[in-house]
Amino acid sequence: MKQPSLFIPHGGGPCFFMDPSDGDRLHSDPMWHPMQAYLTGLMSDLPERPKAMLIVSAHWEEPSFTVHGGSQPSLLFDYSGFPPHTYALRWDAPGDPALAGRVVSLLSDAGFPVGQETDRGWDHGVFIPMKVALPDAGIPVMQLSLRRDLDPAAHIAAGRALAGLRDEGVLIIGSGMSFHNMRVRGPEGTDRAVEWDDALNSAVTDPDPQRRAARVSAWDQLPEARFAHPREEHLLPLMVALGAGADDPARLDHRSTVLGWTVSAYRFG
Template sequence: MMMPVLFLSHGAPTLPLEPGETGAVWKRLGAQLPRPSAILAISAHWETRIPTLSLAVQPETIHDFSGFPEELYRLQYPAPGAPQMAKSAAQLLQQAGIPVRLDDSHGLDHGAWVPLSLMFPQADIPVAQLSLQPEQDPAWHLELGRALRPLREQDVLIVGSGAITHNLRAVFTHPDHEPAPAWVTEFCDWIAARIAEGNLDALSAYRELAPHAEQNHPSDEHLLPLFVALGAASKVDDAHHLNRVMTFGLLAMDAWLFDGAG
């Protein structure tokens, strides 16, 4: 069986404390998915120059944020690591001509453990992380995802975790109770339409083609996990659009399930 592929907008670190509608979607999703043998998470919060895979046997829960309620820092997600799966992923990348490094100390950052804690709260599925390369473009990350596609035949769930919109400076000045402005909704609609078309060329050129691209993404890192997921998917244009919630007025929580029933 081929496991599906996910892209999730992981939102604020407080999601486990205030799950709301998005948390309910993640919980239903975890219950509906076939049980994976392991999870490979590609989070916007781990950036390296060369793709790096985590080999930690018991990855620590990384609280890579500040200024939040103390309760949040007490949360742990004690999932076991997946070093053998990570080594298999490294071999696939090497076979594709992509340089790779291994790291036996990196834990799970909040881009990984926040959504997984809602999807798989028992924390009993092994997890490894793969870093992003912010110096590389979306097309490069598509190829990264394509190289990883065979993992899905080993019942590995590939999860890209980022954000469809990510302008935090604007979030801090936008009143929560006001609807999202057109520069946010038009960008989200453009991304959704291109995914529905399976138009990977246009998506890869989103900075040139999408409306308000730079305003929604001052830097690429939170959208790059989408491209890894798109590359790992066998078919894009029948993707299931899971979630269209807006938080903090400007942060779109859109998510997609690729190659799955939804």
């Protein structure tokens, strides 16, 4: 069955695997629980178990779109300052070299230069949310990088080039955060974060697919855009998910508040 495409929040570091005994009040706070509950139910809300997953994480950028084609990647613990047990987490999902080859072909056919590599591990934008959503790690995964220029139109176009994979049972996931300004924590930014999130929701869920893409591509013209994203790498996975959603309806899939930020997830199809 045809799979949707998703944009999901991946939390803060290993937040879903922290507890108060770790001595880190910020990342063990119950405020993360609604987001964790959303991720826990992610697979049960799909039409069927995906045959494979293609994940675009905010934590991998390359000069051109780059495909991870490894067969059994390790984990890349690309966070720092957390308790030792968070560097011993396991999530042993296999890679999918065949899917990687399909992605390379589809992006190349769409006119994109495409890189390939096999050695990089799954970064925490992949393994942290997916360890919550798929603890058995039983579905093959392929990761696609962002393009370092962070051009929203190019990322939407790349998603459109990959949209047909959904008909083959591939779940396409953009993993980021709809709000990501690490200089803002606490209630002083809440009203501005809500204003941004309301504007983003309006653009992402626009019922006209062409207008939706145009509005989201021009995200930096929305109210409080640069307050929400001083640098937009955590928003760009949304562009790929939106492009992969093609002309299918879009919906707000989750909304919660962490660190004083309003954070949203979206589903296309």
